[in-house]
Amino acid sequence: MTATRPVPAPDFVGYPEVRRHVRALLDGRPGTHRRPVPACPKWTVTDLLDHVLEKAEGVLERHGGTLPPAVPREVPELLDRWDEIGDELDRRFADAGGRSGEVLVMDAYTHELDLRAALGVPPPVEHLAWAPSFDVLVRGFSGSIAGRGLPSVGIRTTGGSAWTAGAGRPGVTVTAPAHELYRALAGRRSLTQLTALDWSAPPARWLPAFTWGPFQPPPRPGI
Secondary structure, rough: EEEOOOOOOOOOHHHHHHHHHHHHHHOOOOOOOEOOOOOOOOHHHHHHHHHHHHHHHHHHOOOOOOOOOOOOOOOOHHHHHHHHHHHHHHHHHHHHOOOOOOHHHHHHHHHHHHHHHHOOOOOOOOOOOOOHHHHHHHHHHHHHHOOOOOOOOEEEOOOOOOEEOOOOOOOOEEOHHHHHHHHHHOOOOOHHHHHHHEOOHHHHHHHHHHHHHEEEOOOOOOO
Protein backbone atom coordinates (compact mmCIF):
# COMPACT_ATOMS: atom_id res chain seq x y z
CA MET A 1 0.00 0.00 0.00
CA THR A 2 1.38 3.39 -0.96
CA ALA A 3 -0.18 6.76 -0.37
CA THR A 4 -0.12 10.50 -0.75
CA ARG A 5 -2.30 11.48 2.16
CA PRO A 6 -2.79 13.68 5.21
CA VAL A 7 -0.55 12.82 8.16
CA PRO A 8 -2.76 10.90 10.62
CA ALA A 9 -3.28 12.36 14.07
CA PRO A 10 -2.22 10.13 16.95
CA ASP A 11 -4.96 7.80 18.12
CA PHE A 12 -4.97 9.34 21.61
CA VAL A 13 -6.19 12.55 19.95
CA GLY A 14 -8.79 11.00 17.63
CA TYR A 15 -10.42 8.74 20.20
CA PRO A 16 -11.51 11.44 22.66
CA GLU A 17 -12.81 13.49 19.74
CA VAL A 18 -15.11 10.61 18.80
CA ARG A 19 -16.36 10.41 22.39
CA ARG A 20 -16.96 14.15 22.56
CA HIS A 21 -18.91 14.11 19.31
CA VAL A 22 -21.06 11.13 20.31
CA ARG A 23 -21.87 12.70 23.67
CA ALA A 24 -22.82 15.99 22.00
CA LEU A 25 -25.05 14.17 19.53
CA LEU A 26 -26.94 12.30 22.24
CA ASP A 27 -27.00 14.96 24.97
CA GLY A 28 -28.85 17.21 22.56
CA ARG A 29 -31.36 14.53 21.57
CA PRO A 30 -32.99 12.92 24.62
CA GLY A 31 -35.28 9.99 23.93
CA THR A 32 -33.31 8.61 20.98
CA HIS A 33 -31.99 5.52 22.78
CA ARG A 34 -34.39 3.19 20.96
CA ARG A 35 -33.92 4.74 17.53
CA PRO A 36 -32.71 2.18 14.96
CA VAL A 37 -29.28 2.54 13.37
CA PRO A 38 -29.80 1.58 9.70
CA ALA A 39 -26.09 1.03 9.01
CA CYS A 40 -26.07 -1.64 11.75
CA PRO A 41 -29.17 -3.80 11.18
CA LYS A 42 -31.10 -4.74 14.34
CA TRP A 43 -29.17 -2.20 16.44
CA THR A 44 -30.60 0.73 18.34
CA VAL A 45 -28.62 3.74 19.54
CA THR A 46 -28.19 1.98 22.90
CA ASP A 47 -26.88 -1.14 21.16
CA LEU A 48 -24.33 0.99 19.32
CA LEU A 49 -23.11 2.47 22.60
CA ASP A 50 -22.95 -1.00 24.13
CA HIS A 51 -20.75 -2.10 21.25
CA VAL A 52 -18.20 0.73 21.36
CA LEU A 53 -18.04 0.40 25.15
CA GLU A 54 -17.51 -3.37 24.92
CA LYS A 55 -14.65 -2.80 22.47
CA ALA A 56 -13.06 -0.26 24.81
CA GLU A 57 -13.40 -2.61 27.79
CA GLY A 58 -11.73 -5.42 25.86
CA VAL A 59 -8.77 -3.26 24.84
CA LEU A 60 -8.32 -1.94 28.38
CA GLU A 61 -8.32 -5.47 29.80
CA ARG A 62 -5.77 -6.61 27.20
CA HIS A 63 -3.55 -3.70 28.24
CA GLY A 64 -3.69 -4.78 31.88
CA GLY A 65 -6.25 -2.25 33.06
CA THR A 66 -9.03 -2.76 35.59
CA LEU A 67 -12.61 -2.14 34.54
CA PRO A 68 -14.78 0.19 36.63
CA PRO A 69 -18.03 -1.17 38.09
CA ALA A 70 -20.85 -2.00 35.69
CA VAL A 71 -23.54 0.64 35.07
CA PRO A 72 -27.21 0.55 34.01
CA ARG A 73 -27.84 0.13 30.30
CA GLU A 74 -28.93 3.73 29.87
CA VAL A 75 -27.40 6.28 27.51
CA PRO A 76 -26.08 8.77 30.14
CA GLU A 77 -24.46 6.04 32.23
CA LEU A 78 -22.98 4.31 29.18
CA LEU A 79 -21.47 7.58 27.98
CA ASP A 80 -19.94 8.25 31.40
CA ARG A 81 -18.46 4.75 31.56
CA TRP A 82 -17.06 5.10 28.03
CA ASP A 83 -15.38 8.37 29.01
CA GLU A 84 -13.93 6.83 32.17
CA ILE A 85 -12.46 3.88 30.29
CA GLY A 86 -11.53 6.08 27.34
CA ASP A 87 -9.52 8.47 29.51
CA GLU A 88 -7.43 5.54 30.71
CA LEU A 89 -7.00 4.25 27.17
CA ASP A 90 -5.97 7.70 25.95
CA ARG A 91 -3.13 7.70 28.48
CA ARG A 92 -2.05 4.20 27.50
CA PHE A 93 -2.15 5.05 23.78
CA ALA A 94 -0.02 8.14 24.43
CA ASP A 95 2.52 6.11 26.40
CA ALA A 96 2.66 3.58 23.53
CA GLY A 97 3.40 6.28 20.96
CA GLY A 98 -0.14 6.86 19.76
CA ARG A 99 -0.69 3.95 17.37
CA SER A 100 -1.61 0.95 19.52
CA GLY A 101 -5.34 1.71 19.45
CA GLU A 102 -5.82 2.33 15.75
CA VAL A 103 -8.39 -0.44 15.16
CA LEU A 104 -10.38 0.63 18.21
CA VAL A 105 -10.40 4.23 16.98
CA MET A 106 -11.47 3.14 13.49
CA ASP A 107 -14.35 1.13 14.92
CA ALA A 108 -15.50 4.00 17.16
CA TYR A 109 -15.25 6.60 14.39
CA THR A 110 -17.12 4.35 11.96
CA HIS A 111 -19.94 4.03 14.47
CA GLU A 112 -19.96 7.78 15.08
CA LEU A 113 -20.72 8.11 11.37
CA ASP A 114 -23.41 5.41 11.71
CA LEU A 115 -24.97 7.36 14.57
CA ARG A 116 -24.89 10.62 12.61
CA ALA A 117 -26.63 8.94 9.69
CA ALA A 118 -29.28 7.49 12.00
CA LEU A 119 -29.94 10.91 13.53
CA GLY A 120 -29.88 12.77 10.20
CA VAL A 121 -26.74 14.71 11.16
CA PRO A 122 -24.14 15.27 8.41
CA PRO A 123 -20.58 14.04 8.89
CA PRO A 124 -18.09 16.58 10.24
CA VAL A 125 -16.06 18.48 7.66
CA GLU A 126 -12.89 17.60 9.58
CA HIS A 127 -12.25 14.97 12.24
CA LEU A 128 -9.01 13.93 13.93
CA ALA A 129 -9.98 10.26 13.70
CA TRP A 130 -10.59 10.26 9.94
CA ALA A 131 -7.04 9.89 8.63
CA PRO A 132 -5.81 7.13 11.00
CA SER A 133 -9.10 5.27 10.58
CA PHE A 134 -8.97 5.53 6.80
CA ASP A 135 -5.44 4.15 6.84
CA VAL A 136 -6.69 1.09 8.74
CA LEU A 137 -9.45 0.57 6.16
CA VAL A 138 -7.08 0.93 3.22
CA ARG A 139 -4.72 -1.64 4.75
CA GLY A 140 -7.59 -4.10 5.20
CA PHE A 141 -8.82 -3.48 1.65
CA SER A 142 -5.26 -3.98 0.39
CA GLY A 143 -5.13 -7.38 2.04
CA SER A 144 -8.46 -8.30 0.47
CA ILE A 145 -7.22 -7.31 -2.99
CA ALA A 146 -3.98 -9.23 -2.58
CA GLY A 147 -5.79 -12.28 -1.22
CA ARG A 148 -7.94 -12.39 -4.34
CA GLY A 149 -4.97 -12.00 -6.68
CA LEU A 150 -6.30 -8.71 -8.07
CA PRO A 151 -4.33 -5.78 -9.47
CA SER A 152 -4.07 -2.88 -7.06
CA VAL A 153 -6.63 -0.08 -6.84
CA GLY A 154 -5.81 3.61 -6.86
CA ILE A 155 -7.98 5.43 -4.32
CA ARG A 156 -8.36 9.18 -4.71
CA THR A 157 -10.42 11.71 -2.84
CA THR A 158 -11.89 14.64 -4.69
CA GLY A 159 -9.75 16.76 -2.38
CA GLY A 160 -6.54 15.36 -3.90
CA SER A 161 -5.36 12.73 -1.40
CA ALA A 162 -4.35 9.39 -2.92
CA TRP A 163 -3.61 5.81 -1.84
CA THR A 164 -2.77 2.60 -3.64
CA ALA A 165 -4.48 -0.46 -2.19
CA GLY A 166 -2.57 -3.58 -3.11
CA ALA A 167 0.83 -4.00 -4.72
CA GLY A 168 2.15 -2.70 -8.00
CA ARG A 169 0.73 -0.33 -10.55
CA PRO A 170 -3.04 0.21 -10.14
CA GLY A 171 -5.27 -1.64 -12.54
CA VAL A 172 -8.09 0.79 -11.85
CA THR A 173 -8.64 4.05 -9.95
CA VAL A 174 -11.71 5.09 -7.98
CA THR A 175 -12.36 8.74 -7.12
CA ALA A 176 -14.99 10.06 -4.72
CA PRO A 177 -15.44 12.49 -1.81
CA ALA A 178 -13.51 11.41 1.28
CA HIS A 179 -16.65 10.51 3.25
CA GLU A 180 -17.99 8.30 0.44
CA LEU A 181 -14.70 6.44 0.14
CA TYR A 182 -14.62 5.87 3.88
CA ARG A 183 -18.16 4.49 3.95
CA ALA A 184 -17.40 2.32 0.92
CA LEU A 185 -14.37 0.70 2.56
CA ALA A 186 -16.25 0.26 5.85
CA GLY A 187 -19.04 -1.84 4.33
CA ARG A 188 -21.63 0.93 4.32
CA ARG A 189 -22.20 1.14 0.56
CA SER A 190 -24.11 -1.38 -1.55
CA LEU A 191 -22.70 -2.92 -4.72
CA THR A 192 -24.90 -0.55 -6.72
CA GLN A 193 -23.49 2.43 -4.83
CA LEU A 194 -19.93 1.15 -5.22
CA THR A 195 -20.39 0.71 -8.95
CA ALA A 196 -21.74 4.27 -9.23
CA LEU A 197 -18.50 5.78 -7.90
CA ASP A 198 -16.13 7.38 -10.41
CA TRP A 199 -14.06 4.43 -11.69
CA SER A 200 -11.46 4.66 -14.43
CA ALA A 201 -12.60 1.27 -15.77
CA PRO A 202 -15.47 -1.15 -15.12
CA PRO A 203 -15.08 -2.18 -11.45
CA ALA A 204 -16.88 -5.55 -11.42
CA ARG A 205 -13.79 -7.69 -10.77
CA TRP A 206 -12.79 -5.59 -7.76
CA LEU A 207 -16.20 -5.42 -6.06
CA PRO A 208 -15.76 -8.72 -4.15
CA ALA A 209 -12.72 -7.19 -2.42
CA PHE A 210 -15.04 -4.82 -0.55
CA THR A 211 -16.01 -7.82 1.57
CA TRP A 212 -13.21 -8.23 4.09
CA GLY A 213 -12.80 -8.62 7.84
CA PRO A 214 -16.07 -7.55 9.50
CA PHE A 215 -17.22 -5.57 6.46
CA GLN A 216 -19.60 -6.48 3.66
CA PRO A 217 -21.61 -4.28 1.29
CA PRO A 218 -25.26 -4.14 2.42
CA PRO A 219 -27.95 -5.59 0.14
CA ARG A 220 -29.67 -2.19 -0.10
CA PRO A 221 -28.18 1.29 -0.45
CA GLY A 222 -26.38 2.31 2.73
CA ILE A 223 -26.22 5.66 4.48
